[in-house]
Amino acid sequence: MALASVRGNLRWNGRNGWTDTNTGxxxxxxxxxxxxGRNxxxxxxxxxxxxxxxEKKSLI
Known part of the structure; x- marks a missing residue:
């Protein structure tokens, strides 16, 4: 899943996560x-x- 394609709703916090820019x-x-040994x-x-x-998508 590509989080970067969320139409600008998410922002990388520079450490370890993504924040919804609409809600914080x-x-x-x-x-x-x-x-x-993995993420x-x-x-x-x-x-x-x-x-x-x-987005009319599904997760398999």
């Missing part, structure tokens, strides 16, 4: 999992569902 809410964050992208569920519906 942190909607997604990038978390490094130390023991697994996880955590997205606020309600924001994601609204975005998917608006």
């Amino acid at each position: 809410q942190l909607v997604a964050s990038l978390r490094h999992t130390v023991n697994a 996880e992208l955590l997205i606020e569920r309600n924001w994601l569902e609204t975005w998917l519906t608006t």
Whole structure:
């Protein structure tokens, strides 16, 4: 999923997450999992569902 294509609604906070520029809410964050050696992208569920519906997209 490309968060950059959200029509300017999200802004990278310069550290670990994306903020909705309309509400100021942190909607997604990038978390490094130390023991697994990988990164996880955590997205606020309600924001994601609204975005998917608006954009007529689905998550598989």
